[in-house]
Amino acid sequence: MSHDLLLANIAKHIQLGEDEKQQFCAYLQVKKVKKKQHLLLEGDVNRFAMFVVSGCLRSYHLDANGFQYIQQFAPEGWWIGDMYSLITQEPGHLYIDALTDADLLLISKVNLEKLYKEIPKFNYYFRILAERSLVSFQERSMENLRLSAKERYGKFCLRYPTLTNILSQKQIAAYIGVTPEFLSKMLHA
């Protein structure tokens, strides 16, 4: 069933008894979304951490000129959310939407807090995830300063090998922080 991918992911880091798995799964909601459907808008409070069972989501900022800046893609097996809003339960600045039809598992902030209390091992699991994600964003923030657009394109291909051929150039441009016109020029030069 749809929880298997997530349980397998968790099992890489912590060992859960059958009862604990049950308890954890009871806190999850299944959600199906269609391509282009939004899960979060700027100004919303993000009440759910989302795990992608199939399909692909993305989170992005919108600037004053309507340009999108993609913070993260979340293909199958990835977690996504507006971490700022999830932590503080204040309105966030991110949009999250589906790039393809997708199946998700959601856990609410409320249930997450219960989980931390009832099965403290989950503090360990989510600490490891947060640490890895931190490393990845630390790297990206430096890359965005010191690498040229062409080099950032190379890093994108390394980071999301499964997406390189699937995503439109427009999406990739919005991730590496250049205009679609410039990316097109760059790829043909």
Added chain:
Amino acid sequence: MSHDLLLANIAKHIQLGEDEKQQFCAYLQVKKVKKKQHLLLEGDVNRFAMFVVSGCLRSYHLDANGFQYIQQFAPEGWWIGDMYSLITQEPGHLYIDALTDADLLLISKVNLEKLYKEIPKFNYYFRILAERSLVSFQERSMENLRLSAKERYGKFCLRYPTLTNILSQKQIAAYIGVTPEFLSKMLHA
């Protein structure tokens, strides 16, 4: 004594008994460093997470042309380390050095792992720190793409209000990702 600042920081997130405080402090080492002294070089394995009791540290990358890109400043009350190397215990790419004379508390990776086992509450504490740091680097990686140098300068001033007047323009330039020449021009325009 020098552990008070760290214990106060921890107390904001988790409650420790006297015995637990003792046990935790027993895992710490005190270290004094002089201005310009390095604590980590590229290629080193980072074996200690470092807490700044007084003074200011920084972590940075060096590119092929000898340019420094500052990942983080760590004034009093901040943790610093090469998270990638600390997690994986593989050689990292960061340099860490002291911008001023500084007093530090170090906890080794080995002791940290013991701590997680013996006082699981520390999983919670470091999860919260990792999450907050993650939010901060998520924001910065987007800022580095979508903001102009002048706007990034503004964000730097917000993020490190105590450092704005202390740091040389060269350090600030290496944080916001411009040349010192350009920062100088920008500040006088």
Added chain:
DNA sequence: CGATTTTCTTAACCTATGTTATTTTTTCTG
């Protein structure tokens, strides 16, 4: 399948930021 929308390409011109070099000012160190 055809119509509409979206994406991609190309090209001419523009701007923020980089480069190199020189001088001035500030900070460090013996």
Added chain:
DNA sequence: CAGAAAAAATAACATAGGTTAAGAAAATCG
């Protein structure tokens, strides 16, 4: 305190990447 070293200022010129606009190709949808 003096001399050396580092940082900051200034300026002329260079370039990566942005802007605007238009047409071609591809994807979407009724």
